[in-house]
Amino acid sequence: MTLPPPVLAVTVLGDDRPGIVAELTEALAGVGGNLEDSTMTLLRGHFAMVVLVRTGASQEDVESAMAPLAQSGGLSVDVRSLPDPAHLSGAGQPFTLRVHGADRPGIVASITRVLARHQGNIVDLGTRLGSALYVLMAEVMLPEGTDVEAVQADLAEAASGLGVDVSLHPVDDDLL
Amino acid sequence: MPPLPAGRVLQVVQAPDPVLATPGMMVDPTAPEVIALAADLLATQAVSPGCVGLAAQQVGIAWRVFSVDVTGHPKARTCHGEFVLCNAVVESATRKERGREGCMSVPDFTGDVARARRLVVRGQLPVTGEWVTLETDAFEAVALQHEIDHTDGMIFLDRVAGPHAVHPRRTYL
Numbered sequence: 001m002t003l004p005p006p007v008l009a010v011t012v013l014g015d016d017r018p019g020i021v022a023e024l025t026e027a028l029a030g031v032g033g034n035l036e037d038s039t040m041t042l043l044r045g046h047f048a049m050v051v052l053v054r055t056g057a058s059q060e061d062v063e064s065a066m067a068p069l070a071q072s073g074g075l076s077v078d079v080r081s082l083p084d085p086a087h088l089s090g091a092g093q094p095f096t097l098r099v100h101g102a103d104r105p106g107i108v109a110s111i112t113r114v115l116a117r118h119q120g121n122i123v124d125l126g127t128r129l130g131s132a133l134y135v136l137m138a139e140v141m142l143p144e145g146t147d148v149e150a151v152q153a154d155l156a157e158a159a160s161g162l163g164v165d166v167s168l169h170p171v172d173d174d175l176l
Numbered sequence: 177m178p179p180l181p182a183g184r185v186l187q188v189v190q191a192p193d194p195v196l197a198t199p200g201m202m203v204d205p206t207a208p209e210v211i212a213l214a215a216d217l218l219a220t221q222a223v224s225p226g227c228v229g230l231a232a233q234q235v236g237i238a239w240r241v242f243s244v245d246v247t248g249h250p251k252a253r254t255c256h257g258e259f260v261l262c263n264a265v266v267e268s269a270t271r272k273e274r275g276r277e278g279c280m281s282v283p284d285f286t287g288d289v290a291r292a293r294r295l296v297v298r299g300q301l302p303v304t305g306e307w308v309t310l311e312t313d314a315f316e317a318v319a320l321q322h323e324i325d326h327t328d329g330m331i332f333l334d335r336v337a338g339p340h341a342v343h344p345r346r347t348y349l
Contacts, residue, residue: 039339094346124340139343173276173286173346174251174315175226176322176332 006081007036007052008062015074016047023072024049027065031057041126047075052082092121092141094171095148097155099136101164107134110162114154119143134164139171177259178303180211183219186235188280191331196233196281199329200240205262205305210241214260214302217243227280229319231326234281240264241302242323244316251315264299264324267309275318277332278345287332288341291318 012024021040028035028051038051055062059081066077099111108127115122125138142151152168159166189195203210213232221230221243228249231242245258269292278286295317297310312320322332336342 094343126340171276172251173278173343174228174318175278175280176229176319 005054005056007054007084008033008059009078009080009082010049010051010053010062010066011078011080012047012049012069013076014047016042016045017074020047020069020075021049023069024051024066027069028053028055028062031055031061031065033057033062044129092143093146094123094173095120095140095142095168096171097136097138097140097166097168099134099159099164099166101134101159101162103129103132103134104162107162107164108136110158111136111155111166112138114151114158115140117154118146118151120146120151140168177257178301180215180218180260180302183212183215183217185223186216186220188220188224188230188234189236190281190283191333193236193281195236195238196326196331197329198233198238200232200238200327202263203239203241205300205302210239210262211302213237213239213241214243214262217241217260218245218258221245224280228315229323230280231323233326233329238329240327242327244319244323246316246319249315253314254312254316256310256312256316260302261297261299261308261310262302262305264297264320264327266321266324267296267298268294269296269317269321270294274337276343277318277322279322279332282331282333282345284345285333286343286345287336288338288343289332289335290337291321293317295320297324 033053033055036052040049059079063079066079069075070077121141123139123141127136155166155168217230220235221227228246229242229244232239240263243260246252246255247257271293272290273293274288274290276286276288294313297320298307300307
């Protein structure tokens, strides 16, 4: 039995311009890469993408295929092998966390520390800084049986200390 | 709903089966094969835990026929019980809200979709072919839009709200 090739994580960061995703994925296709999960966004104008790819090519070959992208200026590319996860995250109940308020250092740290104390696992997170307003949105899995009111109370206390507003609501999903 | 014969439990097909992307043909609701399909959809839905609706495409047939039954669902307000509609179209859809939905034909994902919570649908009953107008709201409205989408050859992934609106699906039951 042959094992599937290991998954490689390709991270690309740098100056945004049209065509980066096309160039990146064409290069990966060129080494026989099959894309799995990926995410890409602009962080204050900076291109940021992580893509998981499986390919029979070696990590060195993938790095070589990425070289033109890195050399095209303004982009840093990192390729690394990832072990298969010991377990798939996603157990528990999903909640949406919303935080907004005047920007200051420590908002994300304080709020996410509360979640970590309750064994909450963040599965998606984004933050945005406006001219003065800071916004955090996250999806959090809380273990079955979590005292949600206690989590909400602890979040409210942390938010009060930071001078920001916080809410934590269950995500309802329905099979249709 | 006119009485239907006993239905058979059919296998539910999963994406990327091309039938799920095939718009349904208009049907004659009085035709024996359409009446049989109506009964089969209800029978298949009844043995599928948590399933509140099923479209012909989901059992491999590109016809404009679907079943719905939201009886007892905690988010249902107006509820017309168990029924089948043929050739249904949305007459009006208002009060859109975003919710997260899953589908028996898309076992790996859920998605955030904006759906109207006030809905008027017109369609034909099987057996008699009578045209009926259904006014509904809340969860039954969402279920109807999801099923009518199937009969148009669309799944919820065709309507998700953005790149972060598709999620790994949890175990439902």
